[in-house]
Amino acid sequence: MFNTVIGDTKNNDNLNHICVTASKDYILRILAMYYSLVTHSKNFKLWVCCMDQETISFLKEMNFQHMVIFSVKEVEDINLRLIKQQRKLNEYCWTLKAPLIHYLLTRYNLESVLYCDGDIYFFSDPNEIFEEWGNASIYLCPQRDAEWVEKKYGKYQAGVIGFRHDTIGLESLKWWQKKCEEWCFALPDKERFGDQKYLDEIPNMFSNVRISEHLGIDAAPWNCIYNNNYRIEKKNDSLYIEKNKLVAYHFACFSIFNEDEFDLWSLDTLKIRSTIKNNIYIPYIEKIREIIQDLKNRGYDVNHFYSKKSNVKSYYKYTTFRRKMDQTDEFYCMATIISKEYLVKGLAFHQSLLNLGDEFHLWICCMDSESLNILSKLNLKNVTLIPVSEIENNMIAKLSEKRSLTECCWTMKAPLCEHILKHYSEIDYIIYCDADMYFFSSPKPILDEWSTYSIFLCKQRSTRMIEHKHGIYQAGLLGFKREENSLKILKWWKEKCLEWCYDQYEDDKWGDQKYLNKIPNKFINIKVIQNIGIDAAPWNIVMVDGNDVTRKGSRILIENTEIVCFHFGSLLMLSENEYDLWKLEELTFTKSILKNLYNPYIKALQQKYEELLSIDNTIHYLSHTAPDYTPMNVHKF
Structure with a gap:
């Protein structure tokens, strides 16, 4: 029988334990997450709950040193297997978070476990997360989103969440698991949304909760690209959000179509500042491109790892020309x-x-x-x-x-x-x-x-x-x-x-x-x-009474509006040396129009x-x- 737990499950002391669920359509993201951890941490273990046999087989062949892979069957009981038949894959993965964390804490006697969505990517040492978490039983990350969004979808982000192996940690996990088993769907329902809206109640129901104040932990489109105006800048080869170093970015709603084409935000058309694009999205894209090329060189067919979505919102094609465009806002x-x-x-x-x-x-x-x-x-x-x-x-x-x-x-x-x-x-x-x-x-x-x-x-x-x-x-x-x-x-x-x-x-x-x-x-x-300064022309300045042009410093104005193009x-x-300014009929061109525009x-x-x-x-x-x-x-x- 195929072994459903593969990797070193014994040597767990003094490690930061991170877990994630993975299906074949998330393999490229999981690899990106793992390599980012290898780059920035020396004391971690990534526990991967595989949702399908293909993912188990693939990750077993990769044979990663700091990864433990196991089948979802290890976590499931009769009730979960019944729920599995009634929910979409993403909804079932949400339902699994609490039992997955509980399983790891109790089965392997881990001190604490941090759950991360598969589209999390680390830009610096995750130890900063565990240091902020400290000895708290529960670790929550605020959405840092618009008020109406948090009211509908929750105050805290279920994409990065941690629980300690203590009484409060285990009790809160059991409560969360029960809630998600009762109802966990993608469409908001009154006071519920997926596994996430339940988290609003945790600080009220349980003690010893640590709510993150670190802007670089679970940074995401909804709290960096829009709804906030944080100062984001590169200092000493690290990216900072205000005074906090970027630790983990949540590439939510990110789709991979091939090694050159991506959807950066599948929910809507999203304009991303050049600082964020060049220092966050491009490193992630380049790592995924590197992973794809490596897999191709090893003989893997990567096509079935790609997204099949057709309704693309924030299309991005990685080319030399596109990279030039990215250098400016x-x-x-x-x-x-x-x-x-x-x-x-x-x-x-x-x-x-x-x-x-x-x-x-x-x-x-x-x-x-x-x-x-x-x-x-x-x-x-x-x-x-x-x-x-x-x-x-x-x-x-x-x-x-x-x-x-x-x-x-x-x-x-x-x-x-x-x-x-x-x-x-x-x-x-x-x-x-x-x-x-x-x-x-x-x-x-x-x-x-x-x-x-x-x-x-x-x-x-x-x-x-x-x-x-x-x-x-x-x-x-x-x-x-x-x-x-x-x-x-x-x-x-x-x-x-x-x-x-x-x-x-x-x-x-x-x-x-x-x-x-x-x-x-x-x-x-x-x-x-x-804007009357856009596509200004003889027919809307010279031919229309009362419209004249003035200059203020280097700015050419019409009715106090700067002329963009004429x-x-x-x-x-x-x-x-000789020009007919308007070939169709005689017009009156003022000295100001001649001086500031035509000359x-x-x-x-x-x-x-x-x-x-x-x-x-x-x-x-x-x-x-x-x-x-x-x-x-x-x-x-």
């Missing part, structure tokens, strides 16, 4: 479309991003071979070039027979965004900008306002006549997330533009833009940007124009005009 993923006529403007747009820092990447769809060749020679920083043929095969060749270059560019916006989200799965979103956009300050307000919405749109904020003809939203700046609803909207917009996209008003349509009117009514979770639409480069932009255009001429002076980089064209708003600079 704000990284901007942007896309634009450039033809040879828009090379100068596109380079100015790119330079405006560079002026603000290195925390961005720009994907450029090149509409012709000239723009692709020139941009390839420039080797632009933080840029990926995409030939238009790579996105939709020969679609543009067919469309160009009926559509102008401008109309083809409009048609390509949605396919470009869709292509980037499909082929660069490590990014969470893409912001499309027309190439004649220019950033005067950080794009951060865009992300802040976009927040958890699927897509964002910018209002025209223009005259009634313009909005009637061209739409109430602007297609020159909009963003799409990597999530189901957003991709559904993007696909709808793409199909509409492929069907019809012309520079004329027809049947309540105009270009790619008038379709946007329907999106907020047709789809959910849409963010309409309210859309220099319908601006023509007639020569290096800096034109200066950037001139610099890029000279740069392009030095590379290839055979290409016509200036704006093309019709033979009967008459300049409307000439500005010499």
